[in-house]
Amino acid sequence: MHPILQGFILGFIIVLPGMSGGTVFVILGIYEQVIKDLVKLNLKPYIPLVIGAIVGIFLGAMAFSVFFEHHRDATTALLLGCVIASIKPVLKNSPKLNFNRLIIAVIGFLLGYYLVGEPISIVSASKEVSWYLLLMGGALSSAVMIIPGLPGSSVLILFGIYDSLLLYISNLDIINLAIFGIGGLIGILLLVKILENLYNNHRGLVSYSFAGIIFGSSRALLPYDINLLVTVLFILGFSIIWKWSDKE
Template identity: 60%
Template sequence: MEQIIKGFILGFIIVMPGMSGGTVFVIFGIYENLIKDLVKLNIKPYIPLLIGSIAGIFMGAFAFAAVFETYRDATVAFLLGCLLASIRSVLKSCPGVNAKRLTALAVGFIAGYYMVGDPISIVNAGEDVNWLVLFIGGAFASAAMIIPGIPGSSVLIVLGIYDSILYYIKEVAMVPLTIFAAGSAVGILALVNTLAKLYDKHRGIISYFFAGLILGSSRALLPNNYGLTVLITFVLGFSMVWYFSGKEQ
C-alpha cells in the first residue's frame, strides 16, 4: 500500500510542468535502486508504484483539465511558475557559466521558443496529434523524467502536446493514450540508461540547453489577461517547485 501511495503522489506531481519525477524518486530514497533495476529490466518490485502513478496521473490530469476550462489564465500562470522555478533544479549541479554553456542556453531558448505552438488551452486541444509525435513525446518525456531535476512534462510543452495529453486523459481517448503509453514504456526501459550516461558525461551543456528550452517554451504558458489572481497563482506555483527542488539536496 505504501508503494501505491508513493506512486499516486508521483503521478499527481509529474503532471505539473517543472516537477521532476527523478527528484521525487530521490526524496523517496529509491532513485539509485530504481535506475539499477530498470537497466536490468527488473520492474516487478515497482508494479504497485506504477499502478499508483497511473492513478495519480489520471487524477492530476482530470483536475488540471477541469480548472483549465474555467480558469485558464490562473491555471497557466500556476504552471508557468512551476516551469520557471524548475530551472533552479536543472542548473543546481552545474552553477558555473562559460561560453559553451551560454551558447547551449541560447540554442535551447531559440529551439524552445520556435518549437512550441499556440498557447496551451484544453478548449482548443481536441485536434488529433500525429501518432509518431505522441510516441516520441512519451519516450522522451518518460526518459527525461527519470533524471533528477529534469521535468518530463516540460518535454511535452516543447513538443506542443501537453494540453492534448491532458485532453486525451480527460476524455479517456484510449487510442492516443495507448500510443503515448507505448512510447513512455520504451523511453523508460530503453532510453533512460543512455540518457543518464549522456547527462553524466555532458551535464553542464545538457543542463544549460534544457534551461534554455524551458525559458523558450514558457511562452506557451502566458496568460491572456493579467490580474491579482494570476499573480498569486504564479507565485504559488513558483514557490512550490522552488521548495521541492531544494529537497533534492
C-alpha cells in the first residue's frame, strides 16, 4: 500500500475518538519500523505518509464538524459509543483487575470526570483556546496516539479542546493549528519513547488509569436528548471500535 494512502487512512481514522494511531500502524504492519525511525529521527521516509495523514485529518474533521454543527446529539452519540468501546483495547493484554488497579481506575475516572467540564457543544467550540493548552494537548495526544490501543483523541476530549480543533480545521485557522502541530512534533519526537517505556514497564498502571480517565471524560460527549437515532448511533460507534480492536 502506498504511504500516502496509508497516511490518509491513519489521518481519517484518528479523528474518530477511541481510535488509536498505534493500532493503525500495527494493522498496516509498520509499527515497529515507525518507532525505530522516530527514535533515530529518521523522518524523511515518512513525508508521503504525513501528507496523506494531513489530508485524511482535514477531510475527517471537516465531515465531523459539519455533522456536529447541524446534528450535535447524533454526532456525540456516535463518538460516545466509540470512546466507551475504546476501553476494551486499552485494557487488552493488561494484567487482571485487582484492588490496587481498581483504585487506580477509580482515581482516573474521577480525574477525567471533573477535568473535562461540561458536555461539548458548538458554542464551546467557538471559544478561543489558550496557546499553551493547544501545545500541551498536541504533545500528549500525539505521544499517546503512537501507543497501540491508546486513543490520542481522548486526551483532547479530556482537555476540552476536541471540538475546538474540529472548528480550527474546518475554518483553516492556521495559527492555532500550527501551535497544535508544534506540540504534536514535540510529543512524537520527545515524549513517545518515554511513554512507550512507561507503558511497557507499568502496563497495569497506565492501562487502568487511562481506562478510568476515558470513562470519566466521556461525559463530555453526552447527548442532550436521547431518542431512537441517538441510541442507534451510539450502538454503531460502540460496535465499530469494539470490532476494530479485534483486528490488532
